[in-house]
Amino acid sequence: MSFQNLNSPPLLGGLSEAFLHKLSQAKKIVFFTGAGISAESGIPTFRGQYGLWKKFKPEELANYNAFIRNPELVWEWYNYRKKIINQAKPNDGHLAIAQMQGLFDEVTVVTQNIDNLHRRAGSKNIFELHGNIERNYCIKCHKYYNEDLDFSNGVPKCSCGGLIRPDVVWFGEYLPQDQFEGGETAAIQSDIFFVVGTSAVVYPAANLIHVAKKAGSFIVEVNVEETEISSICDESFLREAGKILPEIVKHLKSFNNKNI
Numbered sequence: 001m002s003f004q005n006l007n008s009p010p011l012l013g014g015l016s017e018a019f020l021h022k023l024s025q026a027k028k029i030v031f032f033t034g035a036g037i038s039a040e041s042g043i044p045t046f047r048g049q050y051g052l053w054k055k056f057k058p059e060e061l062a063n064y065n066a067f068i069r070n071p072e073l074v075w076e077w078y079n080y081r082k083k084i085i086n087q088a089k090p091n092d093g094h095l096a097i098a099q100m101q102g103l104f105d106e107v108t109v110v111t112q113n114i115d116n117l118h119r120r121a122g123s124k125n126i127f128e129l130h131g132n133i134e135r136n137y138c139i140k141c142h143k144y145y146n147e148d149l150d151f152s153n154g155v156p157k158c159s160c161g162g163l164i165r166p167d168v169v170w171f172g173e174y175l176p177q178d179q180f181e182g183g184e185t186a187a188i189q190s191d192i193f194f195v196v197g198t199s200a201v202v203y204p205a206a207n208l209i210h211v212a213k214k215a216g217s218f219i220v221e222v223n224v225e226e227t228e229i230s231s232i233c234d235e236s237f238l239r240e241a242g243k244i245l246p247e248i249v250k251h252l253k254s255f256n257n258k259n260i
Ligand code: APR
Pocket: 033, 034, 035, 036, 037, 039, 040, 045, 046, 047, 048, 051, 058, 112, 113, 130, 196, 197, 198, 199, 200, 201, 202, 222, 223, 224, 225, 227, 239, 240, 241, 242
């Protein structure tokens, strides 16, 4: 396993032979992403030095009982995050992943993020393991409400009288089965499995890294610090995603031009 550290020479100068070979042969690529890929869009991550969980308590904001106990507080939290997300734009990391769609047979995004930035960057084949902050549904009849909600009379309610909640996966809840299974199949079939901007501590999402590894995929980590899964990666870039991913696209494009 080779490390590209933060002060490394030209970003891809020291690329390992193994990774270069994998890149030239790969057909199916997966990008497994976390909050770190949206950090350069101005959206705070959850853990680490300036992480949201330093200021707020997930058990008070991101679980079903907290919502039933205090729906106003939980909606205040999600509306605060929605405001940040609505002002955010996809960054060079998201855009590079979208561009990779033209460079491989199949590119799949399996994201833990709820900010919709991969879709806004142009990525098509996306599995959202933790939901999407732009969608909402009634906790009683499960009717979806995807337009802007009316908070003028307090917490929005469904026509059936049930409370409306954000369509995001809270701690202790199951992941949407179709999204998880889609991500799992992509992980198993991948030639290269990029792990981008995630602390890889939240399961079952993080288990997909081990599923990919076990299936023989080449694991590439892109993170500004080492994580719990760095030891099982075949290549690690200790760089911002918005810097290294565009470099990989540039390398691939020059490689393809030379090999036409
Ligand atoms: N480029 C790459 N990685 C970055 C960058 C960057 N510019 N900035 C930060 N990181 C890394 C951090 O070093 C950290 O390892 O991104 C990671 C973010 O980790 P978390 O904040 O734990 O976010 P994530 O892994 O997505 O959390 C998983 O936990 O709270 C729940 O549901 C929430 O989906 C979330 C899940």
